Amino acid sequence: MSEHHASVTIKAPVNQVYTLFTHFNDFPKFMSFIKEVTYYDKQRSHWVAQVAGRHEWDAVNEDWIVDQQIGWRSTSGLNNTGKVKFQPLGPDRTMLDVYINYEPPAGVIGKTADMLGVESRFEEVLQKDLNNFAHMVEQAPPGALDPMQSHYLFQGDSAVAKNETTERQQQSMTNDPMMSQQSMQQRQETIKQEIAQEWQAEQHQAAQREQLAQRAHQQAQEQASVLQHQADLDRQARQKREAAAHTETASTQQTLDPIQGTLGGRNASMERTALGERDARNQRFPHEEEDPMLARTPGGEHNAGSTPVEQIEAESPWQKSIRGNTEEQETTEDQRPPFDTQKDTNER
DSSP, X not given: OEEEEEEEEESSOHHHHHHHHTOGGGGGGTOSSEEEEEESSSSEEEEEEESSSEEEEEEEEEEEETTTEEEEEEEEESOEEEEEEEEEEETTEEEEEEEEEEOOSSHHHHHHHIIIIIHHHHHHHHHHHHHHHHHHHHTSOXXXXXXXXXXXXXXXXXXXXXXXXXXXXXXXXXXXXXXXXXXXXXXXXXHHHHXXXXXXXXXXXXXXXHHHHHHHHHXXXXXXXXXXXXXHHHHHHHHHHHXXXXXXXXXXXXXXXXXXXXXXXXXXXSOOOTTGXXXXXXXXXXXXXXXXXXXXXXXXXXXXXXXXXXXXXXXXXXXXXXXXXXXXXXXXXXXSOTTOHHHXXXXX
């Protein structure tokens, strides 16, 4: 027997997928290669498929486990067996795996035809109709358990839409209250209302997304403005601090005296001469003749009322010891020019 497998993931809970798949007689309403599925009773059914020719068989259900798997085997016609497994991938996702084994008809000729490409064609058609089932489930209202509630029913590629179903399938649909003319009109009106509601919901959601985007953009602009304003305030405060620090530094900084305020000490910055400190022709710096102890403070001046050192006249002690200290001599000596050595010699 030839073995075939197809799989699809459906965005729906496992219970909904299981219930919708067990409506075999609705398969021709959204599948393309199934032309008929009619019931003898709750356990037996009749199938007609069009794959590399028209094939019919009767099948009986077996190995059914609710929300987990279903199975069947043929009792007449095309010899085949099958199993469908339902695996939940989450609260709203289900993986569906279909396994079909069948024996090609016409013995050796059928096996040769199967080897020449019929097998791959069957798997292609099986996967396509399994995808149609997934679309039918996903386009049904949330929680729907009847395929007649799905908007995907009677899609253009289905056997019913192409009018390729058998007479028994058409008779079965005629006897179905859900397929009456009144029910079909109500279904169409319901679908139109649901489509309109879905469109309105999409428009409302789009408007909400637009409002949220505008609000987010406005908040971003406001935040950027606040950050820029704070940055300006910080820059101004930093500039004020720098200006204040510069002003304070300038006010506290003292101008170094070229003579006293140097790293090498007093007069270290003065230009040297060839004769060094013995060069008496030029004054090396102001008041160089003053005692260093009298010029500690740069730019300091002596009291205006005091007599400069170079103008003080001092009498030699040995002259006083010779002349004596009479009042007349002191008066005469005071009137004479200082240090007149020739006159002193003549008097003696």
